[in-house]
Structures are given as C-alpha cells and as structure tokens.
Amino acid sequence: MQLELAAARLAELGHPTRLAIFRLLVKAGQHGISVGDIQQQLDIPGSTLSHHLSRMIKVNLVEQQRDGRTLYCRLKFIEVEALLGFLYDECCVAEGQPGWLSMPNRQC
Amino acid sequence: MQLELAAARLAELGHPTRLAIFRLLVKAGQHGISVGDIQQQLDIPGSTLSHHLSRMIKVNLVEQQRDGRTLYCRLKFIEVEALLGFLYDECCVAEGQPGWLSMPNRQC
DNA sequence: ATTATATTTCCATAAAAATAGAATTGTCAA
DNA sequence: TTGACAATTCTATTTTTATGGAAATATAAT
Numbered sequence: 001m002q003l004e005l006a007a008a009r010l011a012e013l014g015h016p017t018r019l020a021i022f023r024l025l026v027k028a029g030q031h032g033i034s035v036g037d038i039q040q041q042l043d044i045p046g047s048t049l050s051h052h053l054s055r056m057i058k059v060n061l062v063e064q065q066r067d068g069r070t071l072y073c074r075l076k077f078i079e080v081e082a083l084l085g086f087l088y089d090e091c092c093v094a095e096g097q098p099g100w101l102s103m104p105n106r107q108c
Numbered sequence: 109m110q111l112e113l114a115a116a117r118l119a120e121l122g123h124p125t126r127l128a129i130f131r132l133l134v135k136a137g138q139h140g141i142s143v144g145d146i147q148q149q150l151d152i153p154g155s156t157l158s159h160h161l162s163r164m165i166k167v168n169l170v171e172q173q174r175d176g177r178t179l180y181c182r183l184k185f186i187e188v189e190a191l192l193g194f195l196y197d198e199c200c201v202a203e204g205q206p207g208w209l210s211m212p213n214r215q216c
Numbered sequence: 217a218t219t220a221t222a223t224t225t226c227c228a229t230a231a232a233a234a235t236a237g238a239a240t241t242g243t244c245a246a
Numbered sequence: 247t248t249g250a251c252a253a254t255t256c257t258a259t260t261t262t263t264a265t266g267g268a269a270a271t272a273t274a275a276t
Binding site: 003 | 112114115116117120121122123126128130131134195
C-alpha cells in the first residue's frame, strides 16, 4: 500500500466515533451490523453517523449492503489487513534490526 | 489503552507528512534523527515540520532531546507498540473466532 | 561581542472536518 | 396509497487543522 492511502485510512480510524464504529464492525464480523444497531449502540444522531460511515466507505474500509429497509455495514477486512500490513512493514525495520515490534508474539 | 488515546494517536499517523515522519523515525531507531535531517529528507518548511512534530509529541508518540544546537527526535516505540496492540486487540475478535487477521504470520 | 546555525513560536490565512436539524429517498406493511 | 420505518442527503454553523513567512530563542564558533 502506498503511504497516501495508508494515511487516509489511518485518519479515518483516528476519530473516537469512527474508531468505536470500527470496533463494532470488527465484532460483527463478515455478517456485518445494521446502521440502526450502530446508532443505537453509540447513541449519536443519524446524520452524524451517516457522515462518518460515508467517510469510511470512501477510503474503502467499509461496505454496505441493503436488505429490505435495513442497511448492513461490513468491514473490508482485507483492506484493514493491508493497512496493518503497511504499518508492520514500516515498523519492523528499525535501524536494520528487524523484530523490535513484539506484535508477532501476540496470540490472535 | 483507551479508545480516546488510540484515536488521537491514529489521527496523528493519519496525515501524509506525519506518516512520512513516522517512517523516518522508525528507520532511525533508538538513535533518533535530527529535525534538520527530517526537514531535508521531506523538503518542507521548518515551521510546518515543527507543527507536525509538536502534534506527535503531544500524543506521546515522539520525544526530543537536544544535543548542542541539534534536536534529535526519537519515536516512543513502547507507545507505538501500545497503539498497535490496541488495534490488535480490537481486530482479533471478529464474531468470536480469533485469528482472522493474518498479521501474526508475517515475519518481522 | 558578533555572526551563523538549528529550531521554535507567533501570526494570519485558507482549507477541511464535525455536528446535527430538516427535508428527502427507499422499502415494506396494512 | 397511506403510513411508518431506515437511512441518507442537504444545508448551515462551528471547530479544528494545515500551511508557511517572519520574528524569536538557543547554542556554538570566531
């Protein structure tokens, strides 16, 4: 991933409300979660939520799919992975000695 | 780490110039890199660079140490790790089945 | 003491983002 | 075909961020 895209995506995660949305989307997994459910859990105005979602969609971190009158939001896990991969690649090369980041030791 | 702090730090990484600074800081390792060197490599006005650095310092991602008239900037690796740890913790619990994130398979 | 270097702070301006009410669109149910 | 529900788009306002020249501060060298 190129730096510009990574920065754009990080900026989207870099807002408390959107990071909270992100967290809900992760928990929801491939199935996704409806806009209404997000709104209920975060307790924010619909228009504000829509605004944040549209931003996350614009940088390709989220996609939506309609089912009746309900819109489901799903995290684009592949793209999240690509973003974290970028951070990894940038973070693991401190002064030529790889592995300063203890992340790989986590069991996920 | 709490969500608010994570968001604040992600927002700092979420700017092209600052992400480029971050990259240089990672490469520089514990030794650090001078403000002047960063400026030279990124080719931006000093006042603009100072502004970005001060933001990164404010959220505790960067620290500075003076040596003569040169100011060295060093990444607070521990804090970066804490941030990535937060993302990990949030990203690895999709619908109860851990491990959707392939990051641990990377060799860093 | 004076001058040069490194970097910041001050200042003003321009651009982008956040917020949320009101109106609108799309979908279903009676 | 009217009404309710889900969510978005429109619109306006406020707040925050980015940018960079000019002046100021700190340190070193002559």
